[in-house]
Amino acid sequence: xxxxxxxxxxxxxxxxxxxxxxxxxxxxxxxxxxxxxxxxxxxxxxxxxxxxxxxxxxxxxxxxxxxxxxxxxxxxxxxxxxxxxxxxxxxxxxxxxxxxxxxxxxxxxxxxxxxxxxxxxxxxxxxxxxxxxxxxxxxxxxxxxxxxxxxxxxxxxxxxxxxxxxxxxxxxxxxxxxxxxxxxxxxxxxxxxxxxxxxxxxxxxxxxxxxxxxxxxxxxxxxxxxxxxxxxxxxxxxxxxxxxxxxxxxxxxxxxxxxxxxxxxxxxxxxxxxxxxxxxxxxxxxxxxxxxxxxxxxxxxxxxxxxxxxxxxxxxxxxxxxxxxxxxxxxxxxxxxxxxxxxxxxxxxxxxxxxxxxxxxxxxxxxxxxxxxxxxxxxxxxxx
Amino acid sequence: xxxxxxxxxxxxxxxxxxxxxxxxxxxxxxxxxxxxxxxxxxxxxxxxxxxxxxxxxxxxxxxxxxxxxxxxxxxxxxxxxxxxxxxxxxxxxxxxxxxxxxxxxxxxxxxxxxxxxxxxxxxxxxxxxxxxxxxxxxxxxxxxxxxxxxxxxxxxxxxxxxxxxxxxxxxxxxxxxxxxxxxxxxxxxxxxxxxxxxxxxxxxxxxxxxxxxxxxxxxxxxxxxxxxxxxxxxxxxxxxxxxxxxxxxxxxxxxxxxxxxxxxxxxxxxxxxxxxxxxxxxxxxxx
Ligand code: SF4
Numbered sequence: 001x002x003x004x005x006x007x008x009x010x011x012x013x014x015x016x017x018x019x020x021x022x023x024x025x026x027x028x029x030x031x032x033x034x035x036x037x038x039x040x041x042x043x044x045x046x047x048x049x050x051x052x053x054x055x056x057x058x059x060x061x062x063x064x065x066x067x068x069x070x071x072x073x074x075x076x077x078x079x080x081x082x083x084x085x086x087x088x089x090x091x092x093x094x095x096x097x098x099x100x101x102x103x104x105x106x107x108x109x110x111x112x113x114x115x116x117x118x119x120x121x122x123x124x125x126x127x128x129x130x131x132x133x134x135x136x137x138x139x140x141x142x143x144x145x146x147x148x149x150x151x152x153x154x155x156x157x158x159x160x161x162x163x164x165x166x167x168x169x170x171x172x173x174x175x176x177x178x179x180x181x182x183x184x185x186x187x188x189x190x191x192x193x194x195x196x197x198x199x200x201x202x203x204x205x206x207x208x209x210x211x212x213x214x215x216x217x218x219x220x221x222x223x224x225x226x227x228x229x230x231x232x233x234x235x236x237x238x239x240x241x242x243x244x245x246x247x248x249x250x251x252x253x254x255x256x257x258x259x260x261x262x263x264x265x266x267x268x269x270x271x272x273x274x275x276x277x278x279x280x281x282x283x284x285x286x287x288x289x290x291x292x293x294x295x296x297x298x299x300x301x302x303x304x305x306x307x308x309x310x311x312x313x314x315x316x317x318x319x320x321x322x323x324x325x326x327x328x329x330x331x332x333x334x335x336x337x338x339x340x341x342x343x344x345x346x347x348x349x350x351x352x353x354x355x356x357x358x359x360x361x362x363x364x365x366x367x368x369x370x371x372x373x374x375x376x377x378x379x380x381x382x383x384x
Numbered sequence: 385x386x387x388x389x390x391x392x393x394x395x396x397x398x399x400x401x402x403x404x405x406x407x408x409x410x411x412x413x414x415x416x417x418x419x420x421x422x423x424x425x426x427x428x429x430x431x432x433x434x435x436x437x438x439x440x441x442x443x444x445x446x447x448x449x450x451x452x453x454x455x456x457x458x459x460x461x462x463x464x465x466x467x468x469x470x471x472x473x474x475x476x477x478x479x480x481x482x483x484x485x486x487x488x489x490x491x492x493x494x495x496x497x498x499x500x501x502x503x504x505x506x507x508x509x510x511x512x513x514x515x516x517x518x519x520x521x522x523x524x525x526x527x528x529x530x531x532x533x534x535x536x537x538x539x540x541x542x543x544x545x546x547x548x549x550x551x552x553x554x555x556x557x558x559x560x561x562x563x564x565x566x567x568x569x570x571x572x573x574x575x576x577x578x579x580x581x582x583x584x585x586x587x588x589x590x591x592x593x594x595x596x597x598x599x600x601x602x603x604x605x606x607x608x609x610x611x612x613x614x615x616x617x618x619x620x621x622x623x624x625x626x627x628x629x630x631x632x633x634x635x636x637x638x639x640x641x642x643x644x645x646x647x648x649x650x651x652x653x654x655x656x657x658x659x660x661x662x663x664x665x666x667x668x669x670x671x
Pocket of ligand 1: 599603
């Protein structure tokens with residue numbers, strides 16, 4: 001139907017760009033369940049995957065979808081699911097499972113208004129904290145937050161690269177407006193794409209006795225797929241380097257520290273954001289996704305009015321850029337945090353700012369993104 | 385009926401068990417209680433793998449959570465211990481990613497039919513190419529003997545202290561009505577028939593389901609005047625083999641015969657066959 005990579009310049013929606021980013025990254029398995037406002041991703045992949053030798057399956061629910069992708073990943077395929085609020089809630093168990101079993105998978109959450117069924121067709125950003133803390137136990141999440149269809153393409157591809165590199169679930173955390181927005185998307189040629197492939201064990205099966213043994217530096221074990229003689233041993237139970245269950249406190253602490261550590265120690269490298277005039281700003285607006293785009297307009301107008309205002313647009317929400325926010329808190333008189341929920345991102349900013357400056361929320365429970373006027377008024381207010 | 389012991393087990397000497405090479409080193413002793421039926425099902429499964437001469441590099445075993453959920457981790461196969469209720473969707477992803485693998489699901493009745501019930505019926509409907517062995521011990525053993533979807537009416541469990549007042553599933557009928565191509569029920573003690581049946585299921589294309597009734601003396605038996613070997617004896621005494629019986633008529637009754645046998649063995653295009661058909665059509669279209 002189409003080429004593997006749809007190289008060229010397109011006019012496409014964020015959700016379609018997301019599906020194309022997945023294909024370009026080498027995704028060959030998608031399992032999902034219909035849910036507004038993410039369904040276009042599944043629809044696109046249902047049409048696209050068979051033509052590139054991949055498999056699409058619509059599962060019976062999100063629980064099934066989120067673990068079918070883990071199964072396919074152990075079968076050696078790059079795998080993905082996509083959903084929105086209620087479905088994302090159901091997937092939490094398998095985010096923890098993928099983290100514990102070091103299974104590379106990509107999940108896409110096109111956020112809508114919640115809680116519960118909430119606003120199926122309208123925007124929200126209320127999954128910020130669920131994205132980080134939704135599954136039980138200690139874990140780390142990598143969450144990329146695109147603000148345009150172009151970034152939905154780029155970040156979905158990047159999510160696959162990170163999932164493979166770190167052997168961990170990676171989230172693309174977008175929202176209804178960016179998912180449905182239609183814009184210019186430039187897709188590079190296949191050769192120009194940077195694709196990370198899975199790190200396979202260097203030793204043959206008979207020599208790989210400790211499949212979860214890692215070096216001290218990166219702490220990421222190579223991953224042997226099923227069907228190649230490695231006798232893959234995988235469990236969501238706390239396990240040792242052989243993959244055998246270890247039901248004791250020492251084994252638990254050793255494993256969970258390694259899993260959390262392998263992400264945390266690379267937090268600086270994972271950080272991604274766009275800074276716009278923040279060096280000498282009195283007020284810095286901090287936002288992601290659609291809210292960051294609206295903020296751009298408000299910041300521009302504030303500057304035109306002579307105010308010293310900057311914008312920090314987060315492209316990776318988790319791991320949270322603690323150090324960067326702490327530095328900003330030293331230099332700015334106030335940090336302004338608009339978001340489409342009643343205060344989630346703002347808590348992280350407050351935590352990272354350590355009381356060094358004023359942190360002000362601009363919140364709304366969802367259904368629409370904040371108007372530029374609202375953000376501008378808030379900028380003027382804190383600047384007084 | 386006599387309680388069957390496999391040939392392999394009988395010839396085992398002090399040198400260890402002949403099936404030892406099929407198990408992961410250092411994982412035995414297993415966690416199962418004395419008198420539990422799960423071990424003999426695992427043995428029957430491994431013997432079936434052996435007699436069917438299944439290529440070990442292509443053998444994958446997926447389990448959920450519970451006493452039976454521990455089977456996968458003991459086996460020297462590609463083994464996956466998944467979350468509670470989800471071995472079937474995990475296995476679905478694995479099979480679709482690597483169709484050349486022989487993907488088996490071994491799990492319990494609570495895992496497959498309660499928390500995982502939705503996945504079970506949809507997998508049977510899709511006729512996805514998986515072999516499922518469901519060990520039915522009539523209760524939740526791992527968590528201390530709670531009532532389950534297969535607990536007989538009146539049976540006492542830790543969460544039905546006055547006797548179970550819910551109807552149990554007729555699992556073989558449930559799965560047969562959803563479209564499985566092979567459905568059978570055996571006792572865990574009937575290792576020979578069970579082994580043959582598992583072997584037979586290996587040769588099928590599509591979704592196969594074998595229910596194995598297994599004693600759980602420690603949790604189920606003890607609370608129902610079926611101590612130690614009594615539950616196993618009761619099952620053997622009440623069992624009756626009726627191959628080809630209508631699955632609607634083989635619900636496990638409160639009293640009287642427990643019907644075992646092979647109930648369904650027919651052909652129906654499997655999920656992978658239909659998917660191949662789709663791919664071929666697309667290919668034709670594009671050339
Ligand atoms: S609790 Fe019951 S099913 Fe579980 S191991 Fe013990 S006897 Fe077997």
